[in-house]
Amino acid sequence: MWSLIQVELYKIFRRPRTYIAFGAIAALIVVIQLGLKIDGDTYAAFLMKDINDTLTVDGKVLNGYLICYILLQLLLVHVPLLVALIAADMISGEANLGTLRLLFSTPFSRTQWVLAKFIAASVYTILLLIWLAFLALFVSMWVFGTDDLFLMKSNYVVLIEQNDVLWRYVGAFVFASFSLLTVTSLGFLMSSMANNSIGPIVGTMSAIVFFTILSTLNIPLFTAIKPYLFTTHMNNWKEFFDIQVNANNEAIHGSILNLPKIKNSLIVLSLHIILFVSASIIIIKKKDILS
Amino acid sequence: MSVIKVKHISKHFGSLKAVDDLSFEVQAGQVFGFLGQNGSGKSTTIRMLLSLIHPSSGNIEIFGQSIEKNRAAILEQVGAIIERPDLYPYLSAKEHLQLFAKVRKRQITATAIDETLAKVGLANRSKDKVQTFSLGMKQRLGIAIALVHNPSLIILDEPTNGLDPQGIADVRELIKKLAIEEGKTVFVSSHLLTEIEQIANQILIIHHGKKMVEGVTKELLDPQKRIVQIKTLNDAGTLQVIVAGSFSNYLLPRKEGIFLKIPTYEIPLLNESLIKAGVSLLGIETKNSLEDYFLQITSNA
Amino acid sequence: MKKSTTILFACSLFLLCLFVTANVLAQTDPLIEKVAQKLALVNDYVAEGVMKTDVSFIKASLGKVKVYFKKPNLLKVKKEGGISLLPRGGVSLTINTLLNTKQYTTLPVGTQILNGKNVTVIKLIPTDDNLDWVISTLWIDPVEALVYKTATTTKENGSYEINMQYGEYAKQGLASKIIFSFNTKDYKLPNGITLEFGDEDPSAKQKALKNKKGTIEITYSKYTINQGIPNNIF
Numbered sequence: 017m018w019s020l021i022q023v024e025l026y027k028i029f030r031r032p033r034t035y036i037a038f039g040a041i042a043a044l045i046v047v048i049q050l051g052l053k054i055d056g057d058t059y060a061a062f063l064m065k066d067i068n069d070t071l072t073v074d075g076k077v078l079n080g081y082l083i084c085y086i087l088l089q090l091l092l093v094h095v096p097l098l099v100a101l102i103a104a105d106m107i108s109g110e111a112n113l114g115t116l117r118l119l120f121s122t123p124f125s126r127t128q129w130v131l132a133k134f135i136a137a138s139v140y141t142i143l144l145l146i147w148l149a150f151l152a153l154f155v156s157m158w159v160f161g162t163d164d165l166f167l168m169k170s171n172y173v174v175l176i177e178q179n180d181v182l183w184r185y186v187g188a189f190v191f192a193s194f195s196l197l198t199v200t201s202l203g204f205l206m207s208s209m210a211n212n213s214i215g216p217i218v219g220t221m222s223a224i225v226f227f228t229i230l231s232t233l234n235i236p237l238f239t240a241i242k243p244y245l246f247t248t249h250m251n252n253w254k255e256f257f258d259i260q261v262n263a264n265n266e267a268i269h270g271s272i273l274n275l276p277k278i279k280n281s282l283i284v285l286s287l288h289i290i291l292f293v294s295a296s297i298i299i300i301k302k303k304d305i306l307s
Numbered sequence: 308m309s310v311i312k313v314k315h316i317s318k319h320f321g322s323l324k325a326v327d328d329l330s331f332e333v334q335a336g337q338v339f340g341f342l343g344q345n346g347s348g349k350s351t352t353i354r355m356l357l358s359l360i361h362p363s364s365g366n367i368e369i370f371g372q373s374i375e376k377n378r379a380a381i382l383e384q385v386g387a388i389i390e391r392p393d394l395y396p397y398l399s400a401k402e403h404l405q406l407f408a409k410v411r412k413r414q415i416t417a418t419a420i421d422e423t424l425a426k427v428g429l430a431n432r433s434k435d436k437v438q439t440f441s442l443g444m445k446q447r448l449g450i451a452i453a454l455v456h457n458p459s460l461i462i463l464d465e466p467t468n469g470l471d472p473q474g475i476a477d478v479r480e481l482i483k484k485l486a487i488e489e490g491k492t493v494f495v496s497s498h499l500l501t502e503i504e505q506i507a508n509q510i511l512i513i514h515h516g517k518k519m520v521e522g523v524t525k526e527l528l529d530p531q532k533r534i535v536q537i538k539t540l541n542d543a544g545t546l547q548v549i550v551a552g553s554f555s556n557y558l559l560p561r562k563e564g565i566f567l568k569i570p571t572y573e574i575p576l577l578n579e580s581l582i583k584a585g586v587s588l589l590g591i592e593t594k595n596s597l598e599d600y601f602l603q604i605t606s607n608a
Numbered sequence: 609m610k611k612s613t614t615i616l617f618a619c620s621l622f623l624l625c626l627f628v629t630a631n632v633l634a635q636t637d638p639l640i641e642k643v644a645q646k647l648a649l650v651n652d653y654v655a656e657g658v659m660k661t662d663v664s665f666i667k668a669s670l671g672k673v674k675v676y677f678k679k680p681n682l683l684k685v686k687k688e689g690g691i692s693l694l695p696r697g698g699v700s701l702t703i704n705t706l707l708n709t710k711q712y713t714t715l716p717v718g719t720q721i722l723n724g725k726n727v728t729v730i731k732l733i734p735t736d737d738n739l740d741w742v743i744s745t746l747w748i749d750p751v752e753a754l755v756y757k758t759a760t761t762t763k764e765n766g767s768y769e770i771n772m773q774y775g776e777y778a779k780q781g782l783a784s785k786i787i788f789s790f791n792t793k794d795y796k797l798p799n800g801i802t803l804e805f806g807d808e809d810p811s812a813k814q815k816a817l818k819n820k821k822g823t824i825e826i827t828y829s830k831y832t833i834n835q836g837i838p839n840n841i842f
Contacts, residue, residue, distance in 0.1 A: 019410060070663075123382040
């Protein structure tokens with residue numbers, strides 16, 4: 017099994033297409049960082065318009081931690097599309113190429129191949145996330161410095177002390193890996209049903225876009241189905257950045273406002289991953305390899 | 308000892324019967340020629356042998372074991388190329404062999420990889436990416452992949468597709484060598500009789516998914532008789548000469564022209580008679596395609 | 609003629625009243641003097657304390673702060689390694705900065721009981737138009753000459769209330785705890801900017817609307833007085 021994973025990883029990282037996503041993420045992050053470095057104060061002043069009416073904010077608001085949060089907000093919506101580019105191609109791409117029959121006529125079962133391919137796609141996904149974390153968090157920390165995280169949400173502001181921030185990012189990235197692995201497994205499922213690359217890639221991207229729209233629309237008709245959509249849960253990494261307050265309205269250091277919400281989302285996402293991968297295995301096992 | 312034993316396998320794709328109640332056996336050390344026109348069900352059968360397609364009915368035993376139940380153990384000893392030589396364009400020939408060597412349960416040395424590449428004549432192109440390869444070179448690499456783990460059964464589906472005449476001759480030699488010198492069983496499919504008749508001990512012809520004929524090559528292909536087509540400007544006059552010269556027994560009922568199944572030694576006599584009678588002869592062509600063979604065996608029936 | 613004499617008389621009377629009133633106002637209340645004298649002992653200080661921000665739409669934890677003061681009215685609150693939130697313009701209006709300007713007149717209002725303590729209530733009205741504040745009311749303990757509460761209306765930054773508690777440094781008129789109370793405005797950022805689509809928490813919204821008053825509380829642990837502070841700190 018290990019050798020199959022090695023083979024699959026070898027193939028992924030020998031393909032030029034693999035690096036498109038890494039390049040795209042780097043380009044997006046650098047452009048946003050550059051923009052904020054040059055004109056970030058105007059952006060911060062715009063965000064803090066309401067606050068500045070009442071309060072004076074003293075300190076480095078636009079620091080690496082806030083930049084990372086802004087980047088994650090923007091990018092974690094789009095990274096799934098980049099993940100789909102590889103994940104949705106894992107099986108169907110080889111079917112299209114004609115190499116799937118070579119793999120499936122080796123002495124390893126189709127289940128082993130599907131799992132090896134899923135694990136390899138997951139490794140790719142997680143490496144992409146690590147790359148994102150490196151650029152969005154560590155490069156931002158280096159370029160913009162660090163300070164408390166002054167987070168302006170829609171209805172309130174959360175001020176998290178800087179020594180209470182880094183672990184939250186670790187949590188958020190671990191959570192994001194579950195979100196992206198759900199996309200990987202969805203891409204995988206689509207991939208197992210087709211014999212060409214474009215269909216599953218477009219299918220996965222469309223599913224993500226479609227469900228994301230349903231998740232974000234506050235229309236009562238959709239509200240009922242929202243808890244069952246994986247896209248609703250994918251965004252809950254933000255919960256790591258909301259903090260509990262005590263009776264005196266003092267923020268509690270090291271606390272998370274809604275831990276059960278995070279746990280619930282992780283369970284829902286994990287169930288999706290298991291469901292999608294199991295369905296892929298069943299489909300592939302039953303499939304006649306005609307390509 | 309039977310290496311492959313196929314019992315009454317059928318495969319339906321919806322209403323289409325791709326393979327219909329096919330049974331055959333391949334003995335150890337044989338070169339088994341599996342013949343059929345394009346779309347006759349050859350590749351579907353080969354895919355069933357490799358468990359890529361699940362048969363609708365019937366069962367397949369390889370090395371005495373059911374392919375459904377002992378797939379891994381069987382495939383460990385099988386090397387195959389299936390239809391087109393589809394490979395990873397971004398990998399080199401050597402990387403392909405390294406990759407496929409890795410997905411075998413036995414250890415395959417670097418020397419074995421180099422030797423396999425040399426065997427198919429790709430030693431000097433081993434580091435080049437497959438995207439720069441011609442179809443013939445890809446076919447050779449496909450064969451190398453099938454051989455790299457030193458299997459005892461080799462299944463080759465149309466192995467000479469895309470090869471130039473020298474390449475075809477090389478593959479033929481390689482198959483002979485594998486069977487005679489290395490004692491391997493080779494199951495080779497083709498739509499060209501000429502390719503198979505020189506190397507196969509046993510032949511099976513499949514048509515519309517059904518077995519048409521199976522037997523020892525020498526017995527099936529009668530070298531004493533040839534099918535010839537007479538091309539003239541005057542078919543009616545030609546037929547008169549054939550009847551007058553008592554060649555009429557050899558006539559084959561075909562609409563496309565005048566065909567005869569005639570002993571080889573009588574072809575010069577026929578030629579002489581036609582010229583003497585002043586028939587405007589364009590040529591006497593020997594036919595040896597699979598289609599003609601079908602004609603031959605149906606005419607025998 | 610008679611009519612013009614009446615007008616002249618009325619005008620004179622008005623001017624007289626104005627003069628008398630102005631004279632009364634110009635007098636500085638002795639209690640304020642007493643307080644000011646006490647505060648005058650402090651030329652500068654650095655105070656260490658803990659700051660608590662209690663604004664309905666802000667979730668912040670307690671933070672260590674250093675407060676720097678230098679006569680006559682330089683004041684700076686610095687949070688140790690972090691972002692601090694302070695009432696806009698209000699922090700500079702502590703009792704030291706109010707009284708040290710000396711540009712005000714006093715108007716005694718009477719006595720009241722504040723937290724079980726008898727206090728004298730005096731209003732300060734600035735005499736310098738350039739000062740940011742319009743009026744300030746002081747609740748002063750006449751015995752200790754300590755200001756326990758101020759309510760100040762500013763020109764640009766609304767009204768502030770400052771409550772003070774005293775301890776170790778009461779002799780110098782320095783509080784051990786200061787609570788700034790101020791009115792907050794609405795806080796709302798569009799979802800399109802925060803990218804918080806679909807996860808609207810109605811309870812958070814209600815909570816945000818419930819309390820429109822904010823407080824910032826600084827509890828001082830230590831004052832370092834009259835050791836000199838460079839101006840670049842402010």
